[in-house]
Amino acid sequence: MTVVAAKPNLMKWMRGHPFVPGLLLVGPTAIWLFLFLVVPMALVLLYSFWTYQLGGVMERTLTLENYARFFSQPLYARILWHSISVGLQTTVLALILSYPTAYYLARRPSGSHLLIFLILVPFWTSYLIRIFSWMLILMERGVLNSVLLSLGITQEPIRLLFTPLAVVIGMTYSALPFMILPIYSVLRGISPDLVQAAKTLGANDLQAFVEVTLPLSMPGVMAGSVIVFIQGAGNFLAPAILGGTGADLMANVIANRFLEAFNWPFGSALSMIFLVAMLACLLLANKWAALESIYGPRK
Amino acid sequence: MGHESKVSVRAHRTTPAQGRRRLSPSASEWFLRLATIFVYAFLYLPIAIVVIMSFHPQVYLTFPLPGYSLRWYEELLQDELMIRATLNSLWLGGLTALLSAVIGTPCALGLVRLDFPGKRLLNTFVFAPMIIPQIITGISLLILLNSIHIPRGYPYLIIGHVLLTLPYVVVTVSSQLYGFPRELEEAALSMGANELETFFEVTLPLIAPSIFAGMLFAFTVSFQEFVATQMWATPSTYTLPIRIFARIRDALTPEVNVVGVLTIAVSFVAVAIVQILSRRGKRGKRYGI
Numbered sequence: 001m002t003v004v005a006a007k008p009n010l011m012k013w014m015r016g017h018p019f020v021p022g023l024l025l026v027g028p029t030a031i032w033l034f035l036f037l038v039v040p041m042a043l044v045l046l047y048s049f050w051t052y053q054l055g056g057v058m059e060r061t062l063t064l065e066n067y068a069r070f071f072s073q074p075l076y077a078r079i080l081w082h083s084i085s086v087g088l089q090t091t092v093l094a095l096i097l098s099y100p101t102a103y104y105l106a107r108r109p110s111g112s113h114l115l116i117f118l119i120l121v122p123f124w125t126s127y128l129i130r131i132f133s134w135m136l137i138l139m140e141r142g143v144l145n146s147v148l149l150s151l152g153i154t155q156e157p158i159r160l161l162f163t164p165l166a167v168v169i170g171m172t173y174s175a176l177p178f179m180i181l182p183i184y185s186v187l188r189g190i191s192p193d194l195v196q197a198a199k200t201l202g203a204n205d206l207q208a209f210v211e212v213t214l215p216l217s218m219p220g221v222m223a224g225s226v227i228v229f230i231q232g233a234g235n236f237l238a239p240a241i242l243g244g245t246g247a248d249l250m251a252n253v254i255a256n257r258f259l260e261a262f263n264w265p266f267g268s269a270l271s272m273i274f275l276v277a278m279l280a281c282l283l284l285a286n287k288w289a290a291l292e293s294i295y296g297p298r299k
Numbered sequence: 300m301g302h303e304s305k306v307s308v309r310a311h312r313t314t315p316a317q318g319r320r321r322l323s324p325s326a327s328e329w330f331l332r333l334a335t336i337f338v339y340a341f342l343y344l345p346i347a348i349v350v351i352m353s354f355h356p357q358v359y360l361t362f363p364l365p366g367y368s369l370r371w372y373e374e375l376l377q378d379e380l381m382i383r384a385t386l387n388s389l390w391l392g393g394l395t396a397l398l399s400a401v402i403g404t405p406c407a408l409g410l411v412r413l414d415f416p417g418k419r420l421l422n423t424f425v426f427a428p429m430i431i432p433q434i435i436t437g438i439s440l441l442i443l444l445n446s447i448h449i450p451r452g453y454p455y456l457i458i459g460h461v462l463l464t465l466p467y468v469v470v471t472v473s474s475q476l477y478g479f480p481r482e483l484e485e486a487a488l489s490m491g492a493n494e495l496e497t498f499f500e501v502t503l504p505l506i507a508p509s510i511f512a513g514m515l516f517a518f519t520v521s522f523q524e525f526v527a528t529q530m531w532a533t534p535s536t537y538t539l540p541i542r543i544f545a546r547i548r549d550a551l552t553p554e555v556n557v558v559g560v561l562t563i564a565v566s567f568v569a570v571a572i573v574q575i576l577s578r579r580g581k582r583g584k585r586y587g588i
Contacts, residue, residue, distance in 0.1 A: 019416060025409030026421055028402040029465060033424055036462050037431075040439030047442055097341070100334035115339075117574055122342050124516070124566040126523035128540050129559040132547055133345035136352055136360060136556075143348055143362045176342060205327065227430070234432025236526045241547060251434040251526065258438050258530060268442070271435050278432065 047268035058265065066269030076253070076270070080277060083249040086164075087233030090171040091225050097172070098179035098224065103213075105180075106187035116184075123177035131237045134170040135161060138242070162244030170238040175231060179224040186220025187213070230278060250274045346563060353556035360553060371553040381558065384542035388522050391538060395460040395521040396514040402461065403468030404510055408502075410469070411476040429466040436463065437527030455531035456538070463524060464517035471513035475506050508576040515569045522565060 049062040070076045105112055105119075122130065137143045138160040145157040160166055190213060198208040236251035248256075250270065257267030352360060356368040375381055409415070410422055428436060440459050441451075449455070483505070487497040525540040532541055539558065546555050 019414075022409045022413035022415030022418070025405040025413065026415070026418075029406035029425065029469070030417075030421055032402060032462060032465065033421075033427070036440055036443070036458055037424075037427060037436070040443040041435075043442045043446060044435075044439045097334075097338055100331050101338040104331040104335045113574065113578075117570065118339065118342070120570045120574070121563075121567050122346065124519050124570050125346070126540065126559075126562045126566070128523065128525050128543060129349060129562050130345065132543075132555065132559065133349045135547070135551075136348050136362070137345060139360070141359075141361050146362045173341065173345065176338065180338075205325075230430060230432060234434060236434055237544075240544075251432060254434050254438060255526075255529065258441065264438075264442065267438060271438055274432070275435055282430075 044268045044271055047265050048272045050265040052263045052265045066266045067273070069266065070269060070273055079248060079253055080250055080274065083233045083235075083251075083274070084277065084281070086168060086171065086235070086249060087229045087231075089168050090175055090232035091229045093168065093172040094175040094179040094228050095221065095225060098176055098183060099221070102180045102183035102187055102220075105184050106190075119177050119180050119184075122174075123181065127174055128237055130174045131170045131241050134166065134173065135241055138166050138169075161242060162247070164243070164247060166242040167235075167238045167247055170242045171232050171235055174238070175228040178227050178231065182223040182227075183217060183220040186223075187217050190216045226282060229281065233278065233281075234274070349556050349559040349563065352553055353560045355553040355556070358552055360551065360556075371557045374552075374554055375557050378554065380537075381539075381542055381554070384537050384539045385558075385561075387536065388539040391456055391460060392518040392521040394457060395464055396518040398457070398461045399464045399468045399517040400510050400514045403465045403513065404472050404506075406465075407469045407472035407476060411473045425469050426466050428463050433463070433524070433526040434530075437530035440527075441530045451531060451533045452536045456528065456536060459527055459531050460521040460524065463527065464520045467516040467520060468510070468513035471516060472506060472509045475509035479505065508579065512573045512576055515573055519566055519569045523562065 048066055049064070051059040051061075051063060051065050053059050105115055108115075135142075139145070140157045140159070140161065142161070144160060145154075148154045149157065194212050194216070195208050198212045199205075203211060233249070234251050235249055236255060239247040239249050239252050254267050254270050254274070257263050257270060261267075351364065352362075353371060354367040354369070355361075355364050356366045356370055406421075406425070410418065410425070436459070440455060440462070444455055444458070445451075479502075483501050484497050487501045488494070492500065523540055524538075525544060528538055529541055529544070532538060537545075539562075543555055543558055546552070
C-alpha cells in the first residue's frame with residue numbers, strides 16, 4: 001500500500017516540475033545521440049588537425065597540414081566537386097522522373113494503397129541489391145547489351161558498366177522512392193478547392209498547375225531533393241560497384257583512408273571538409289524543406 | 300466515342316470533394332499515365348532481373364539464361380560464410396530493433412506530448428543519423444570507440460545500428476501519437492488511474508502497432524546497412540551486406556542473386572506488415588473516438 005501511495009506523490013511532484021518527465025523520456029535518446037554522434041564528430045574534428053607519420057605513428061600536435069594537403073592537390077578538390085556534381089545530376093534526373101508519378105498518385109481519389117505499397121517496397125529494399133541489379137543490366141554480357149544486340153541496334157557489346165553514366169543511372173534508380181514519397185505526401189495535402197478556385201477565376205489546367213499546385217508542392221520537392229542529393233553526393237556503393245577506376249567519390253576516398261591507407265587524420269580532414277560542403281548545400285535548401293516528410297506519406 | 304461519353308457522364312457527377320479527378324483523359328492525362336507506367340517499370344525491372352538471374356544454371360552470369368535451375372539456392376544452403384553472415388545480421392537486426400524501440404518510444408512521447416528545454420534542438424538532432432552520410436557516422440564511431448581501446452566488432456555494430464535506426468522509431472511512433480485520442484487517457488485518469496497505469500493500460504496498447512512498425516523499419520535498416528557497417532565489422536562479425544559486397548567485388552556468382560531475392564523478400568514482407576498494421580490502426584482509431 002505504501003508503494004501505491006508513493007506513486008501519486010511522485011506524479012504530483014512531477015506536475016509541479018513540468019520539465020522533468022520530458023527530460024526523463026527523451027534522456028536516453030539524447031544521451032545516445034550525444035555520446036555516439038556529437039562526441040565522435042568532435043573527435044573527428046580533433047583528429048583532422050593531427051598528422052599521420054609513416055610507420056603508423058600519430059603525431060598529436062595541432063596543424064593545418066591535412067587541410068593544406070587537400071587544398072594544394074587538385075585531385076581532392078576534383079573529387080569533392082565530382083561528388084557534388086553527381087549528387088546534383090541524380091537529383092535533377094530523379095526529380096524529372098518522380099514528379100509526374102507523384103502527381104498522378106496524389107490525384108487518385110483513394111484506393112492507391114497498392115501503388116504506394118509498390119513504391120515503398122523498393123524504398124525499403126537493400127541499397128546494395130538495388131545498385132547490384134544494375135550491374136546485371138549493364139554488364140558486357142548483361143541484359144541491356146543482349147537486348148541491343150538481338151535487336152540489331154549494335155553489332156558489338158557496348159561498354160556500359162564501369163562508366164560515369166552507370167553510376168548516375170544506378171543512383172537515380174535508387175533515389176526514385178525517396179523523391180516520389182515526399183512530393184506525393186505534400187501534393188496529397190493540397191486542397192483541391194485551391195485548384196478549383198484558380199479555375200473559377202479563369203485559369204486553365206496548365207496555369208492552375210503552374211500558379212497553384214507547383215509552388216505549394218515545393219516543400220516536398222525540396223525535402224526529396226535534399227535527401228537524394230545527400231545520398232548521391234555521399235554515395236559509396238554506386239561508384240564502388242558500377243563505377244570503374246577513377247569513379248571514386250568522397251565516401252570512397254574517406255573509406256579508403258580509414259580501411260586501407262590507415263591515414264585517419266587525413267581521412268578525418270576529408271570528412272570534415274565533405275561535411276561542411278554538405279551542410280552548406282543543406283542550409284541553402286533548408287528554407288523550404290519539410291524534412292520530416294522525407295520519411296514517407298503522412299497519415 | 301463510347302468511352303469518351305462514359306467519362307463525361309462521370310465528370311458531371313463530380314462533386315467539389317472529388318475535385319482531384321480531372322474531367323477527361325486529355326493529352327496531359329496520357330502523359331501522366333505513361334510517365335507513371337514508365338517509372339513503375341523502371342522500378343521493378345531491375346528487381347525482376349535479380350529474381351530471374353537467381354535461377355541461372357551456370358557460374359557466369361550471362362543473359363539470356365541458358366536454362367533454369369535451383370542450383371544456387373542449394374549452394375547457398377551449403378555456404379557456411381553466407382549462412383553465418385545471415386544469422387549474424389538477423390540477430391543484430393533483432394537486437395537493434397528492440398533497443399531502438401526501448402530508447403526511441405519514450406523519446407517520441409516526450410517530443411510530441413511535453414515541453415522541455417532544448418526540445419527544438421533535439422527534434423532536429425533526432426533526424427541527423429538519417430541525413431548525415433553513413434560513411435561519416437561510420438568513421439566517427441570508429442574513432443571514438445577505437446580511442447577508448449574497444450576492439451572492432453559487436454559493440455560497434457550494436458551502438459552504431461541503434462544510432463542509425465533510432466530516427467525511424469521516433470518518426471513512426473510520433474506520427475501515430477499526433478492523431479492519438481487523448482479523451483481515452485483523460486477517461487482513465489478521471490476514473491482514478493495514475494499516469495503510469497494510464498500509460499501501460501491505455502496509451503501503450505494503442506501505440507503498440509506503430510512501435511512494432513518502427514521496429515520492423517529498424518530491423519530492415521539494420522539488416523541492410525553496408526556503408527557504416529564496413530567500418531565497424533571484423534571478418535568474424537561480418538554481416539550479410541558485407542559478405543554480399545565482398546562476393547560482388549571478388550567472385551561474382553549467381554548465388555549473390557539468391558541472397559538478393561531473400562533480401563527483397565524480407566523488405567517486401569516488412570512493408571506489407573506495416574501497411575496492414577497502419578490500416579488496422581486507422582480503423583481502430585475510428586472506433587476509439
